[in-house]
Structures are given as structure tokens and as C-alpha cells.
Amino acid sequence: xxxxxxxxxxxxxxxxxxxxxxxxxxxxxxxxxxxxxxxxxxxxxxxxxxxxxxxxxxxxxxxxxxxxxxxxxxxxxxxxxxxxxxxxxxxxxxxxxxxxxxxxxxxxxxxxxxxxxxxxxxxxxxxxxxxxxxxxxxxxxxxxxxxxxxxxxxxxxxxxxxxxxxxxxxxxxxxxxxxxxxxxxxxxxxxxxxxxxxxxxxxxxxxxxxxxxxxxxxxxxxxxxxxxxxxxxxxxxxxxxxxxxxxxxxxxxxxxxxxxxxxxxxxxxxxxxxxxxxxxxxxxxxxxxxxxxxxxxxxxxxxxxxxxxxxxxxxxxxxxxxxxxxxxxxxxxxxxxxxxxxxxxxxxxxxxxxxxxxxxxxxxxxxxxxxxxxxxxxxxxxxxxxxxxxxxxxxxxxxxxxxxxxxxxxxxxxxxxxxxxxxxxxxxxxxxxxxxxxxxxxxxxxxxxxxxxxxxxxxxxxxxxxxxxxxxxxxxxxxxxxxxxxxxxx
Amino acid sequence: xxxxxxxxxxxxxxxxxxxxxxxxxxxxxxxxxxxxxxxxxxxxxxxxxxxxxxxxxxxxxxxxxxxxxxxxxxxxxxxxxxxxxxxxxxxxxxxxxxxxxxxxxxxxxxxxxxxxxxxxxxxxxxxxxxxxxxxxxxxxxxxxxxxxxxxxxxxxxxxxxxxxxxxxxxxxxxxxxxxxxxxxxxxxxxxxxxxxxxxxxxxxxxxxxxxxxxxxxxxxxxxxxxxxxxxxxxxxxxxxxxxxxxxxxxxxxxxxxxxxxxxxxxxxxxxxxxxxx
Numbered sequence: 001x002x003x004x005x006x007x008x009x010x011x012x013x014x015x016x017x018x019x020x021x022x023x024x025x026x027x028x029x030x031x032x033x034x035x036x037x038x039x040x041x042x043x044x045x046x047x048x049x050x051x052x053x054x055x056x057x058x059x060x061x062x063x064x065x066x067x068x069x070x071x072x073x074x075x076x077x078x079x080x081x082x083x084x085x086x087x088x089x090x091x092x093x094x095x096x097x098x099x100x101x102x103x104x105x106x107x108x109x110x111x112x113x114x115x116x117x118x119x120x121x122x123x124x125x126x127x128x129x130x131x132x133x134x135x136x137x138x139x140x141x142x143x144x145x146x147x148x149x150x151x152x153x154x155x156x157x158x159x160x161x162x163x164x165x166x167x168x169x170x171x172x173x174x175x176x177x178x179x180x181x182x183x184x185x186x187x188x189x190x191x192x193x194x195x196x197x198x199x200x201x202x203x204x205x206x207x208x209x210x211x212x213x214x215x216x217x218x219x220x221x222x223x224x225x226x227x228x229x230x231x232x233x234x235x236x237x238x239x240x241x242x243x244x245x246x247x248x249x250x251x252x253x254x255x256x257x258x259x260x261x262x263x264x265x266x267x268x269x270x271x272x273x274x275x276x277x278x279x280x281x282x283x284x285x286x287x288x289x290x291x292x293x294x295x296x297x298x299x300x301x302x303x304x305x306x307x308x309x310x311x312x313x314x315x316x317x318x319x320x321x322x323x324x325x326x327x328x329x330x331x332x333x334x335x336x337x338x339x340x341x342x343x344x345x346x347x348x349x350x351x352x353x354x355x356x357x358x359x360x361x362x363x364x365x366x367x368x369x370x371x372x373x374x375x376x377x378x379x380x381x382x383x384x385x386x387x388x389x390x391x392x393x394x395x396x397x398x399x400x401x402x403x404x405x406x407x408x409x410x411x412x413x414x415x416x417x418x419x420x421x422x423x424x425x426x427x428x429x430x431x432x433x434x435x436x437x438x439x440x441x442x443x444x445x446x447x448x449x450x451x452x453x454x455x456x457x458x459x460x461x462x463x464x465x466x467x468x469x470x471x472x473x474x475x476x477x478x479x480x481x482x483x484x485x486x487x488x489x490x
Numbered sequence: 491x492x493x494x495x496x497x498x499x500x501x502x503x504x505x506x507x508x509x510x511x512x513x514x515x516x517x518x519x520x521x522x523x524x525x526x527x528x529x530x531x532x533x534x535x536x537x538x539x540x541x542x543x544x545x546x547x548x549x550x551x552x553x554x555x556x557x558x559x560x561x562x563x564x565x566x567x568x569x570x571x572x573x574x575x576x577x578x579x580x581x582x583x584x585x586x587x588x589x590x591x592x593x594x595x596x597x598x599x600x601x602x603x604x605x606x607x608x609x610x611x612x613x614x615x616x617x618x619x620x621x622x623x624x625x626x627x628x629x630x631x632x633x634x635x636x637x638x639x640x641x642x643x644x645x646x647x648x649x650x651x652x653x654x655x656x657x658x659x660x661x662x663x664x665x666x667x668x669x670x671x672x673x674x675x676x677x678x679x680x681x682x683x684x685x686x687x688x689x690x691x692x693x694x695x696x697x698x699x700x701x702x703x704x705x706x707x708x709x710x711x712x713x714x715x716x717x718x719x720x721x722x723x724x725x726x727x728x729x730x731x732x733x734x735x736x737x738x739x740x741x742x743x744x745x746x747x748x749x750x751x752x753x754x755x756x757x758x759x760x761x762x763x764x765x766x767x
Contacts, residue, residue, distance in 0.1 A: 184711050186529060186536075186576040194713075223578045225711060231520055249713040253725065260720055260744055262751040269714035275707065277536065285710070285761050286535035286560060288755030362747030409712065411730075 001429055012117055015123040015378055017046045024342040026089035028312045031198040031280055034339060035128075040084070041130040047079035047107050050124045053116050053291075062126060065110040067458030068101075068167070071095045079129055085141070087276055088133040095130075095164060095191025096170030096213060097457065098241045099205045100192055102131025105454045106230040108332050112400050138208050143245060146216045149176035154471040157182060157239040159226045160414060162190020163453045164245035166213055167460030168467070174214040175468050180219040180239070182226050185276065190247055191453065194276040194412045197306050199313065203275070227415035232440060241439050244419075244427060245460065246370065248406040248445035252476070254298065258356030259402070263292070263364040267403035274310055291316040292398020296367050298353055299403035302327070305336040307401040308345040320395065324372050324385040333458045352375070352385065354398060366394045406450045416440075426484040433463030441467055493573040497550055505557045506600060507566040508542065514549030516579045522587070522611035523604070523702065523734055526553065526579030527710035530568070534575060535561045538707045538717075538729070540604035540679075541580065542633070542677050549687035554603030554632070560759040581710050582733045585700075589616040591674035594666065596659045596688055598680030600719040602633045604702060605679050606640075612677070613640040620666070621645070621675075624680075628652035660687045666695045678737060681733070689737030695719050699737035703728050706749055720744045 011103040020036040021027075027034055030487045038046070053061055053071050062072040071090050078087035099387050105111070106125035115123030141340060158165045161183035169179045187193050197456040215219050225245075226232065235242050251266030253259055270289070273279040277287035295311035297304050300323035309351045311319040321340070323330060326349050329335055341347070357366040371391035374383035408425040419429040420436035426449055429435055435442050441461030494587045498510035511654065520541055543552035557566040562718065568574075585608050593612045597605035600625055613619050619640060624647035625631045631646065631653060638644050645662045646654025655662060659680075673695075678688040681703040694701045705728040715757035717728035720741035726732065 099586050130525055184578065184580075185709065194709075223576050225578060225581070226514075229515055249711070251713070251715050253715075258726060259746070260718055262748060266715045269708055269716045282755065283759050285533045286759055288752045288759070290752070290755065352746075362744070363751075381644050411712065 004342045008023065012051075012121055013045070013208040014121040014442065016095075016122045016128070017042045018051075019125075023172075024344070027199065028309075028343050031313055033202050034443065038132050040082075040127060040132075043079055043129055044082055046125045047076045048314050049117055049264070050076045050080070051116055060114045060357050061116070062111040062114050062124075065112075065114040067110065067454050068461050070130075071112075071122055071421070075076065075133070076124065076126070076129060079133070086134050088137045091133060094461075095457075096167050097209045098130050099134035100163070100201060101207055101454055101457070102127055102134050103133065103205075104130075104196060104452075106452060109182050110454070111487075116290055122400075123475055130411070138205070143211070143215070146212070148216050151178060152176040152471065154178065154241070155180070155239045156244065156467065157235045157242045157470070159232070159235070159242060160190060160245040160444070160446070161170070161210070161220065161245055162185075162245060162247050162444060162456065163190035163192060164456035165190070165243065166210065167248055167457040168243045168245070168441075168443070168464045169218045170213050170216065171461065172211070172466035172467060173218045176385065177376060177468070177471060178217070178219075180221060182223045182224040182235075183306055185221045186222055188222060188275070194272045194424060195303070195306070196248070197271065197275055197310050198280075200306065217320060220466060227411040232412060232416040236439060240471055241441070243433075243460075243463055243467065244435070244440060244442040245456070246331070246411050246412050246446045248450040249409040250407040251402065252405040252407055253365050254353060254404065255400060256355050258358055258364065261356055261358040262362050262365040263398055264356055264400040264402065265402055267297075267299070267307050270307055270401050271303070272446050274314070280310075280314060282389055289314060290399070293319065294318045294395075294397050295399040295401060296322055296395060296397040297401040297403055298318045299323065299405070299452055301331040301405075302333060303337050304401075304403035305332045305340045305345075307403050309340055309343055311399070311401070312343055312345065312461065316399070320350050320355060321345055322348045322395075326350055326374060329382050348395070350385065351386070351393075357394075364397060364400055367400060368392060368394055369399050406445070408446050408449065412446070414481040420487045422487050428483045430478050430482055430486070431462070432466035433459055434466060434478060436480060436487075438477050439470070495577070495578040496568055496570055496572045497573070499569050500690065500735075501566075502554060503630045504601075505566070506554055506630075506632060507557060507562075507568070508552060508554045508603070509565065509568060510550050510552045511574065511577065512549060513551050513579075514546075514579055515545045515693075516577070517549050517551050520544035520551060520580040521663065522580050522607040523582040523585030523586035525571045525710070526551065526577055526708065527581060528553065528565070528574055528578075529576035530561060530564050531575050534564070536576070536708060536710065537561050538581070538704070538710055539610060540702070540733075541607065543607055544580075554600060556600040558755050560763045563760070564763065569757045569767050577739050578710065582729060583731070585611060585677075585734060590731035591618065592620060593617045593675045593677060594620045594622065594663060594673050595677040596624075596663060596680070596684075597637070597678075598624045598659055598684045599613060599626075599630070601684075601702070602631070602679030602752075603639065605677075606633045606665075607634045608677060608679070609637055610640045614672075620671075622659045622662045624645065624648065626650065631677075660691055662690060663691055667691070667695060667697075675755050676737075679701075682742055682749070686742040689740065693738050700734050701737040701740060702734050703732055703740065703745060705745060706752065714733075719748075
């Protein structure tokens, strides 16, 4: 600590330089990105808030919080010097999707959560610096082929083109392996394309990131459902290794009466219609969506926030979040909660749905809900919500969005008999992402359950290292008992 | 971006288009009863269509679409050489094939397109195939020769009597049951009302009845639940648990209501498209 103390007199600007944002009143009328991005001058000033801490034996630094191990102080130093090209190069060594992560990473719990400046002041805005550099690169750098080492002659199949799959593809291409990505939808990107809304992550940016990976020589096959077309076993005849990253695409339901009424949708259906199929541009795009006057979103995570904020932009008069715990337990990132509140989303907290009531045509018209209070902590450590008897109430709704979670996509496990799964339906993996089937790795939500983009990328990173070792000679594989145990434990 | 080329385009009836599409990867894996998701253009909708045929040798699949909405009418304008933006498949579970014995298959309207590969597969599995096909009038019949070629017994019905029996396909089924014919399986594909009527006829006799449902889908791969149907009181996904279900377990009222949920928007899209043409 002595080292930082010496630097303290340099007088750190206590707060992050502000990120310009669209006005809340304006932005609920469009799907444009909410934070507008910083200019070069601001980025340099922000970078100058960094102390360039050195790693010490007992000291946690920004880098230790990064699931993909970006050399954060090194890239910030280059920004301080105004050398953006070198700065983004440092990020690119570890990070395949900087423009995405610079937007959707929960930095507050990761790099910025460990920032030494952040102990007394606001941490250095590492996330926004990453975003600035990625955006600078996209605008300023040439779009040619990206040099990779000579081919190793090894072929890798990546099943699923979301954050985990793209990370493996990028990392292994950078090591000279020939990678093919098999994506089920018409565009590559997974949840980045179908799930996260345009106003948080413009699809043009995802396309540019995917384009960067294909410019590294990665072959991207869209419209390809592994398990329905070739199975994993068939892929193994042609490829030396397979990485399965098929995500948590299966929506969870409340199971309450009336859930199949018209107007009630999974968050996945709603967001897929709007983001992947661009229903917000109907009728310019053919896929329809209708929200009515009031939308009730059930759930309190990032997906629920995305649903509630998207609903406002589709023109509903009121967008309500119904969540069974209190504000403090909302699983969404604070930033997302703030954005939702700023935009006028109403939070009906400590309330849970009981049933959905329809009209004579089979359309939902009301949600019957009940007030909750917090009781003893449950297995997750959060206080268990308990119903308050007699506190039932009705809330009118023309649309109800179910955003209470997603489960692993069952298709690959179902069509790969010797791939061990856990009780939750995730693929059982060891710490390197290896599965019970030799030469097959898995990562992202299919292995960890529903988590975040950056954790999926971290999985990809670890798996890519392990795959590279395997492809270059070390063919060792854990014994079947390891997975036997994993599939029971988790 | 992949593009899928149409190798043959043909009007089967004034408002049904049949398209043969180059898609060797799908043709190699396709089985009777499965469907594909097609998006005609980049701005288009993803819609499920049943496969009317598939040929691993030619590397093509064939789809048939009733031109009712904007997307299907747009498909109706496509010619050989045109390309589709996106094509995904084969999706859904294939028809469960087995030597049942006597199989009565009933198809109506656009359902006749899907019926053909299914009854062909029933025949190949060693069943005695009794096939009943129906349409409003003679002009709207299709796949007549193909289905006849894999039939041990074959019946045609038209609502107006312009060909075959005047009346409904269900009349023939009732006759067969009344005559005491041994029926081991009934397979029905067509309008929801037709499948519902058939299921109601066979229910008292405990004849196993399989229906192929057509709920609204978005991704078609089990991700969204747009296609959820109620089967024996339980929610199932048409795309991954189906499209075929036991007809006696299907909540047809819910399916009918759910399939109408975007009707106003479908009209908007259609009028806009017709205006632009």
C-alpha cells in the first residue's frame, strides 16, 4: 500500500468522467443506444486517473477481477499516452469481443471492483475505456484480413455462436487452428443478437465483432442446428476437437394457471421477436409484436430489465416489474435498475403472481398477485420471500412477460448419449471445461447454467487453453469417475 | 451469408406454391413429419413449413405453402433461381414409424403436402395404408397421385362434390368405423377444426390418433415458447416436443385462440405488401 500512498498527492479526480447519455424522456421513444460514448480527450483524462498499480503477492488488482485476464494497467498506460492502436492491441490479445464487453460486463464486481482508486473515490472507468477503444478501432482501423500464425492442421468445431463459442473461436484461430462455428440462428452472436436489446448493445456492433472473428479465418456456418443436422459424434469424425456452447435457451415458466393466454410470453420470445427479428420496426420488418397499455414483467434480473425497458420503447403507457423480493435483492446490475427507474419503469416489489386472468377471447387482462415479506435466508443466502395472507391484489395487463430464468438447451446432451449432464441439465465439465466425452469441451450457460456474457467468455478462455494443449500433443483426459462425481454433485 | 437456391417452383393450386430448394445438408437428415423454418428475405418473418418431400440424392427439399399471409404470398412469387435468406432444419421430432397394422391417414388442404412423406413412410414400414384426402373442391386437391401411389385403399372427398365423395373426410372415417374395419392408428394433418373433429370421432373407440399441429413459431428450436400447446393439461412446445401429438390430449381451443393472436398485424403486413406490389 505504501507505493500507492506515495502517489496519492498526485490528486486523483474523485469521480469518473461522465458518460454522456440520451435523455431518459427522449430515449424511451427510440431504440438507439443509451450511453453515447466518450471522446478521445475524455478517454485520456479517464486513463490518467489510473495509478498503474503493480501486482503484489497479497494484493488484488483490476486484472485479477477480469475473467478473460486483460492486461488492464498496460492498455490504460497506452491510452494515457494517446496511443489507442497499441491499447486496443493489448486488449485484443485476450479479448475477442471488446465492444460487447465494454458495454455489458458487470465491471463494478470485476475489474473496477478491485480498482485501488475505487477504495476512496470512484474506480477508474475501465469498462468505458474498453468500450471507447473498441469503438475507436471499429471506426478507424482497416477491415482487412487479420494475420494468424501458419495453420497447425488441426480442426475445431464450435457448437453455438454466442459469447463462449466466439471466444473459443477467436482464441484458437489466433493460435493457428482451423475453426468452424455452427450457429442455429440466421445470425451469429447468440444472446448478444437475440437477447440483449439494441439500446444496450447495437446489433451492428455485434456484427462487427463477429466479422472480426471471421476475418481471422474462422468459418461461420449459420442456420445450422447441431443435433438435428450433424450430431457431435458426426462432427468428431471431421474435427479434432469440439466445443459445445449452446447456451441456456430454454425459457422457465411460472406454471401458474392461465399462463398460456394470449399476451403472455417468455422473455425469450419477446426479446427474440424484437431483437433478432426486429419487430420494433414492424411493418418494415415482417415479425409482429404488440404490447398494449400496460406490460407486467415478472422477474428482477437483467433480462427482466431489458423486457421492461423494451416495452416502454414499444409504446406501452406503463411498464411494471413484479418481483418477489425487495430492491436490495434485485439480481439485475445496479446500472440496469437505475436505467429502468430513470425511464419510468414502475417497480412493484415484494409481490408475486398467483394466476393470470383472461378475457372471453383468450387474451390476458389481469395478473392476480400477492404481497410478500422477507423471511429467513434460503439456500442462495437471500432472504426467502413469504406470502402475506389476505394481501392479494389485481393488476391490469395486456402483456405479461415471464423473465424468471432460462434452463440449458437440451438438444446437444439429448443427441450425444455419452455426454454426462448434471441434475440441472447442464453439461458436467471439469475446471478446464472438459466433458465426459474425450475431445469434447463445453462452456458458457450450457455448462454453468444461466450466467453472464463475460463469465461465458471466461469459460471459453479456459477451454481454449485446454483445447490448445490437447491439439498440440497432450491428449490426457480425466477419468470417467471425475464426471460421475460432477454429475451427482452439481 | 448463406443463400438457398430454389431449383423448381410450381403452383399446386391457385393459392398453393410448391418450392424445391437446394439444401443437401437438410435433405440428408430429413425424416417424414419434420419441418423447416424459412425466412424469405432479410426483413422477413421466420415461419415453419412442413416438408412435402426431401431427396438426399438430389440434395433438395420440397416445401409447400398455402398463400394466406404476407410471407407465404411472398413465397408464392418465387421462381427457380431465386434465393431464400434463411432455411433451418430439419426440425421437430419425426413421425414415429412402426408396423402398426392398418393405418388410416387423413389429410385436408395444405396438410396434404405433409401427408405424402408420412404415408409413404407408413407404407415403407409395412403398414396397410388407408388414405383419405380432402379439399373444398377439386381444384384445391393436391398430391393426389403421389398419395394414391402409396395407398392400399384410397378415398377422395370434396366439400362441393366436384370430385370423389361429396362431404368431409370425417364422413369416410365414420363409415370405416361403422363397417367395423380394424384400425390400429389414425393420422390426421390439416386445418385445426378437421383434426379436432377426427380426434372426437376416434376418442370413444380408443383408436390411437396422431395429429400434426401448426402453432405460431419464432425460432423453431425450443428457445421461445411461442408455439406452446396444452397437451393433457401440460405445456409442451410444438417445435421440439412435436409437431405430432396424441390428438386425444390436445387442447384445440387454446391452439385456435393462440394462432389468432397476431391477426391484426398479419392484415397490416399483407395490405402493406399488396400496396407495394
